Amino acid sequence: MKKLKRxxxxxxxxxxxxxxxxxxxxxxxxxxxxxxLIPAANLDGGFGDDLMVVSFIDNFSQNRxxxxxxxxxxxxxxxxxxxxxxxxxxGLNDKLSYLNALKLLKQHSLVYLLGADxxxxxxxxxxxxxxxxxxxMASQLKIETQISGLSxxxxxxxxxxxxxxxxxxxxxxxxxxxxxxxxxxxxxxxGKMVLTSDIAFICPLIKxxxxxxxxxxxxxxxxxVRQNGRKVIAICPNSMHAQKLGSDIYLNAFKTMIxxxxxxxxxxxxxxxxxxxxxxxxxxxxxxSEKLYAYYKAQNVDCYFNDNIKNGLEIKRYLELIDxxxxxRMHFGISGLICxxxxxxxxxxxxxxxxxxxxxxxxxxxxIDYHNIADSKAQVxxxxxxxxxxNNKVSDALPSVLEICKTNYKSLLPP
Numbered sequence: 001m002k003k004l005k006r007x008x009x010x011x012x013x014x015x016x017x018x019x020x021x022x023x024x025x026x027x028x029x030x031x032x033x034x035x036x037l038i039p040a041a042n043l044d045g046g047f048g049d050d051l052m053v054v055s056f057i058d059n060f061s062q063n064r065x066x067x068x069x070x071x072x073x074x075x076x077x078x079x080x081x082x083x084x085x086x087x088x089x090x091g092l093n094d095k096l097s098y099l100n101a102l103k104l105l106k107q108h109s110l111v112y113l114l115g116a117d118x119x120x121x122x123x124x125x126x127x128x129x130x131x132x133x134x135x136x137m138a139s140q141l142k143i144e145t146q147i148s149g150l151s152x153x154x155x156x157x158x159x160x161x162x163x164x165x166x167x168x169x170x171x172x173x174x175x176x177x178x179x180x181x182x183x184x185x186x187x188x189x190x191g192k193m194v195l196t197s198d199i200a201f202i203c204p205l206i207k208x209x210x211x212x213x214x215x216x217x218x219x220x221x222x223x224x225v226r227q228n229g230r231k232v233i234a235i236c237p238n239s240m241h242a243q244k245l246g247s248d249i250y251l252n253a254f255k256t257m258i259x260x261x262x263x264x265x266x267x268x269x270x271x272x273x274x275x276x277x278x279x280x281x282x283x284x285x286x287x288x289s290e291k292l293y294a295y296y297k298a299q300n301v302d303c304y305f306n307d308n309i310k311n312g313l314e315i316k317r318y319l320e321l322i323d324x325x326x327x328x329r330m331h332f333g334i335s336g337l338i339c340x341x342x343x344x345x346x347x348x349x350x351x352x353x354x355x356x357x358x359x360x361x362x363x364x365x366x367x368i369d370y371h372n373i374a375d376s377k378a379q380v381x382x383x384x385x386x387x388x389x390x391n392n393k394v395s396d397a398l399p400s401v402l403e404i405c406k407t408n409y410k411s412l413l414p415p
Contacts, residue, residue, distance in 0.1 A: 040116035045276030047312030048331030055203035115150030177354025238328030253374035
């Protein structure tokens with residue numbers, strides 16, 4: 001039955017695609033200044049998506065109307081209510097009608113796709129094929145198209161390489177890190193690539209008044225930690241890693257790594273999180289942090305946790321007050337780096353490496369693959385020994401990282 005449903009959805013998409021192609025040549029009746037923004041995912045709990053969307057709206061839209069086009073509509077008043085002229089449209093899913101998409105495209109003068117890490121098929125190929133079709137339709141309608149903030153892994157399939165090559169005929173491809181740039185350059189035609197940095201680097205702080213009871217309690221905790229002469233580590237797990245390794249294996253490995261950090265130093269720990277989504281109804285980042293908090297609290301480690309952080313903009317406020325991060329989520333690390341906080345990253349899918357090289361930092365001393373966190377002693381020792389050097393490199397390189405980030409928003413069309 002499931003196979004039949006998938007077949008019906010596939011055929012529906014192909015039929016509406018063929019019909020939509022027949023009407024692409026029709027002229028757009030009224031020119032619009034609206035922007036169609038396609039996030040990397042639904043705004044349903046991924047804090048990195050929050051940062052990228054707000055960064056785009058705040059830095060680029062210039063008060064032009066913006067339509068957020070996602071699978072399901074999530075209006076997110078917790079961080080978008082301060083912006084005007086924002087619309088929400090759903091339907092970008094496995095039931096997509098390209099006829100409806102064509103009508104939507106014609107209402108906009110720019111289609112801007114936030115690439116992030118899903119354009120290489122890491123989370124499924126079909127959604128990415130849909131996005132490439134939308135970009136192609138827009139280009140045929142003479143609507144400006146852009147892909148920005150993009151990273152790709154070593155495992156990008158040939159079919160998607162072909163789609164990138166086709167897309168490069170009518171736009172520049174903007175990679176957000178050095179390694180992704182190298183991978184894309186290896187198969188894209190010359191002159192079709194631009195190196196940027198992740199758009200989250202220039203995401204503003206939350207617009208709404210932030211002071212609430214939870215944050216005031218956090219500030220009080222930080223104050224007491226400082227009075228006791230301790231430094232603060234902010235820790236963010238990744239529920240996808242826990243799902244792949246098994247919850248118990250992941251938690252035990254994470255504890256082993258944390259113990260290496262706090263074994264010879266006087267640290268306090270803020271157990272935070274960067275994603276509220278639950279893969280297959282299992283733990284999310286928040287529930288894993290809560291378990292780690294309960295364990296270390298029982299070990300008499302000075303630590304903090306609250307379960308009321310709602311989005312990626314709020315978390316930036318917390319990271320302003322810590323000393324460094326240990327994170328399985330790259331955007332959590334980015335929010336720390338913006339505040340000149342060094343990052344020890346737990347990597348996956350070839351992420352982190354290219355981003356950290358933007359700061360001229362040796363990946364060996366600050367990154368470890370999530371499969372190896374139980375054997376992290378050497379990397380942890382290296383990071384602790386070189387943390388001042390890492391901190392200086394972050395401070396020195398941050399202005400240039402922020403500067404190249406602006407190229408995400410420039411209208412860079414191929415000659």
